[in-house]
Amino acid sequence: MSQTSILENLPAGAQAVKKGPQGLQVPEQPAVGFIEGDGTGPDIWRATRLILDAAVAKVYGGRRKIHWVELLAGEKAFDQTGEYLPAATVRDIKDLMVAIKGPLTTPVGGGFRSINVALRQVLDLYACIRPVRWLKGVPSPVKMPELVDMVVFRENTEDLYAGIEWAAGTPEAEKVLQFLAGLGAEIEPRSAIGVKPMSERKSKRLIRMAVQYALERKKASVTLVHKGNIMKYTEGAFRDWGYELAREEFAGLTCSEEDKQSGKLVIKDRIADNMFQQALLRPADYQVLATPNLNGDYLSDALAAQVGGLGMAPGANIGDQAAIFEATHGSAPKYAGQDKVNPGSLVLSGAMLLEHLGWKEAAGLVPQALSRAIQAGEVTYDLARQIMGATQVSCSAFAQRVVEAM
């Protein structure tokens, strides 16, 4: 691994993003890391870069510019360094603080479950953020997709996802069963066992990020989504810690659903199964959702389907030391190198990145242009087969249409 920090080797004119007392300090020409990704990653990254650079140039006319710095991960990293996730990449992301990545194929027998999960863990990217908003022109299975405008903050490090589990019949599972029997738990012999840890610190830091986000953007409400009626001490505690945090840290700025006060952010909660119904029946009542890991996983994908599916859904994994913006779909290896797939998910994640930098005007232009290009009817294969009368074009040609629509 190279010992030189990326910060000593930035492209000419580029400066690093830094953390200041009031949040990120973003220079006019920041260096931002990119991992192009495996499979269709290079195609959608090329399209995304073209669109993001065009939006920034259009809005700021040369005053602002992103210097993209390539970081290696996945198959390209393995070919060049013998490792799927080189330590230098992790260090460079920490130094640059902001990065974007295409999808990475999970290596078979690569030593860890997934490079994506490994990145989240080593960088402690504790919030998985998914904005869910319908773009005019995108085919949707519901009647009024325009009513959906929600942002899901999903806890990314705890819950049943922590991977603490033992297979049925193993000595470890038997040992845990014996221990639990001593505590009075009646469990079927030879059961498999999984553990669901949820802590006050990690729940609160996720909910804090959601509340801050909602306050900064003057959203009407934050909803704590949980299954606390059944899992009282884990999911129920998530809800209780959320209300406690609002009382202790945001007292003058928030209020309850029962005692709504004008100008204040409403903190409310919904049981997870009800939330799935609410999302379909009363979507306009929900703005920011804070959820534990597992329920948030299901809810994010269900909401994405409501506005056009994962192919168009953006996402980011954010912690205190770094933020990675990424496509929410996989590497679709069967279309690799065919310049065929829809770049929409990575493009919209790129728009989130611009917003994270505080470049709101450019961030707003990207979804607008994407929507206009889709409405004009020259789209990638996945959209072409759902939109009557549409013409199928390549990934790169679609990107060109988006730029022309700015």
Ligand code: NAD
């Ligand atoms: P996938 O998302 O790659 O593909 C699922 C289906 O969606 C396929 O039919 C594919 O052709 C289609 N599709 C995906 N992206 C598309 C796009 N942009 N435009 C149009 N159609 C698109 O899921 P998979 O096949 O289960 O996984 C492939 C690889 O990706 C696996 O190795 C998996 O581990 C990995 N993966 C990575 C991430 C990530 O990097 N965050 C997420 C999911 C899966």
